[in-house]
Amino acid sequence: MTGPRLPRKLGEIGIPMNPLAASTPVSEVVAMLDADRHAPGVIVQTATGHQLVSRALVERTAAGPAPDAPRTAADLPRHDVLALPADTDIDMAAEAALGRPADEREEPVLVTWPDGRYGIAPMMDLLAAMAGRYARLSRTDQLTGLPNRAMITAEGRRRLDAGNLLAVLHLGLDRFQDANDVLGHHGADALLHRVGVALNAAPGPGNLVARLDGDQFLVLLSELPPGHTPQSMGRHIASRIRGPHTIDGLPIGVEVSIGISPADYHDIAVLQRRAAAAMRRAKRERTGVVEWTPGLDSTQRVDLRQLTELRSGLRNGHLRLFYQPLHEATSRKMSGVEALVRWQHPQRGLLPPGVFLPDAERSDVILELTDWVLAEALHQAALWKRAGHHVPVSVNLPPAYLAQERAVPTILALLQLEQVPADLLTVEITETAVLTNPDEVAAQLSALRLRGVRVAIDDFGTGYTSLGLLPRLPVDELKIDRSFVVQMHDSPAHATIIDSVIAIARALGMMVVAEGVEDEPTAADLARAGVDLLQGYHLNRPTPPEAVPLVPARPLTAVV
Known part of the structure; x- marks a missing residue:
């Protein structure tokens, strides 16, 4: 529903015309205009340049007293000509034409083309084109x-x-x-x-x-x-x-x-x-x-109430951490887990993060919630360690949390409290967190990495991070977002993006994690492509800590 194309340049409404010699008899000029009722006037080539004489002036002159009638085209009366190039915008041409004295505003405009041609743009056509453009602009x-x-x-x-x-x-x-x-x-x-x-x-x-x-x-x-x-x-x-x-x-x-x-x-x-x-x-x-x-x-109107309930839930022990394992792509040996928060709501049951995290991230509740997730995840890592299991844990850090001066001291204090080696913790940040303040984020992450904490960029490829920032960031892992993984077999573009991320990671000495692995062909192809770790429902769903399989999820079919 686009409608006809409206002219944008003066040349699109200009009518090309051959200039007449100055000696052309007026009777011939009148005859020409009578023969072509659509011609808006004539162009006369004189010693001082090309002049435009409108149809109205020719007709008024021809109707005057015979003794006073001009004999040749050079004798025809004319106004000061407005000559404009053919590539003049319609709006600018109309503005120039309407800026003439009142008695000249109905006169047509002389159009000139770069190749030496001349033409006439009737004033009504010019105004109609401008009106049409403004009408289109008001709807576009x-x-x-x-x-x-x-x-x-x-x-x-x-x-x-x-x-x-x-x-x-x-x-x-x-x-x-x-x-x-x-x-x-x-x-x-x-x-x-x-x-x-x-x-x-x-x-x-x-x-x-x-x-x-x-x-x-x-x-x-x-x-x-x-x-x-x-x-x-x-x-x-x-x-x-x-x-x-x-x-x-x-x-x-x-x-x-x-x-x-x-x-x-x-x-x-x-x-x-x-x-x-x-x-x-x-x-x-x-x-x-x-x-x-x-x-x-x-x-849509329960957000404030939900935030209030979430604060209460945090203090009353209603939050839960589930853990989704990450597996080595080739051996399928479990390499660690990602901590994922759930809310055991007293009335609404077990709520996934998509129900409450977006609201929490728009308020200071996210700070208290992240403190709880870090403390709970590191406590669980300590329990596994005491039981003889070396299980690295990944925790997502929202931009607001990382922006605090206390972020690094809090994380280091929790590691010390639980007596957990720093290399058992990976902090995951999104591309949004990186963009909030690249220099400050890099400094915070460098302080953590200096103590042995690993750093991953989550959902890589879905945001707008400049690749130029990656070498400046102390990053150990890139996590390819599930939206690319689930479509890699249906979309060559998504498969190409995955290959590019792997190549970037290799060049920068980073590991690659693929999220959203939902079937064996995808898992096998990712392993062949060079992905280091796999995560997804095909391998394991998020589960409570007691249900985490501390053995390989399933044997790998041969990767060739």
């Missing part, structure tokens, strides 16, 4: 060229009235502020433009895409390919815009959260609000795609 997002909020709202209302709307999809890019921080404003705009282009092609014909503002987009879904549902289309769109997109030489992957509202209510504003609410749920719980349900709106 200038950065991406997609329809804007006003246009898609009006179109959504029309499709609802016509019974031609299946669902509304609201898309929000994840961690886009990181892109601004790394790429700068210009680079982030370039990324949004690339995403807009990819998104516009993703839903297929009959469906309309718009940019609302910032990193928010909307899709009106009116047609579905055979076998597709709105949810599967949402996942398809997410995969199409994922990239990587090369911006300023950096390969940037894009993750998106999508909310879906079925078109079961006859008010486009309500459908848009529902889709936005579902998108916020998808973003908070990191589930990718969420469809709106009647109970979802009410759950």
Whole structure:
């Protein structure tokens, strides 16, 4: 639904014309204009240059008293000519034409081309082109060229009235502020433009895409390919815009959260609000795609209550740590575990981290929670050590925790308290934490590493970290995000990204961990590719500490 292309340059509306000799009889000029009723005037080549005489001036002159009538084209009256190059923007040409004296504003404009041609741009055509451009601009997002909020709202209302709307999809890019921080404003705009282009092609014909503002987009879904549902289309769109997109030489992957509202209510504003609410749920719980349900709106308002309950849960012993083993890729011997927090809620049961961690990370609760996770994980490592098991433990450190001056002293004090060797602890940081303050983060991590604590970058490849930062960081491991692992057999691009991460890690002397290993072919291929450690449901699910298998999970099928 793009409509006809509107002219952008003056030459697109200019009518090429052959200049007349100054000696051309006026009678011939009149005859020429009578023969071509669309000609806006004539161009006369005089000793002082090319002059433009409009049709209106020729007709008024020809209708005057015979004794006063000019005999040749050179004698025709004319205003001061406004001559502009053909590549002049329509807006600038209209501004110049309207800036002339009042009695000259209806006169056409002389157009000149670089190859020596001349033409005439009628004033009405110029004003119509400018008006059309402004009308299009009022309905179009200038950065991406997609329809804007006003246009898609009006179109959504029309499709609802016509019974031609299946669902509304609201898309929000994840961690886009990181892109601004790394790429700068210009680079982030370039990324949004690339995403807009990819998104516009993703839903297929009959469906309309718009940019609302910032990193928010909307899709009106009116047609579905055979076998597709709105949810599967949402996942398809997410995969199409994922990239990587090369911006300023950096390969940037894009993750998106999508909310879906079925078109079961006859008010486009309500459908848009529902889709936005579902998108916020998808973003908070990191589930990718969420469809709106009647109970979802009410759950959007329980965040403050949930934070209060989480504080109480911390103090009342309701938090639990589960541990997911990591295995050597070739031998499948267990090499360590990652500590993953759960909340044993008194009324809601065992809650996964996606339900409460996003809210905690937006408040100071995350600091108290991270203290508890570190203390509990190191205590468990001490228990295993006393039982004769050397089990390294990985703990995630959120950006807010690492930003504290007390972060390093607290971790070192806990190691001393539990009498756990520092090399049994790996702290995992996200790319976001690195970008918050690279120099400060590097200093904090260096202090930990100096004492023997290992450092890993978690979810590597999903954020916007510049590869130039990696050599400056004291990092032992890169963890490839599960989103790349689960698609490595279906997407050559994702397989290439994995190979690139392995090559980068090797060059910098780092180990590589692959998350999200869900089947044996994936595990075997990752081992062949050179991944050091594997983690995922195919090997072990997160379990309470007493259920952690302190023996290899399963034998390796031959890697060749």
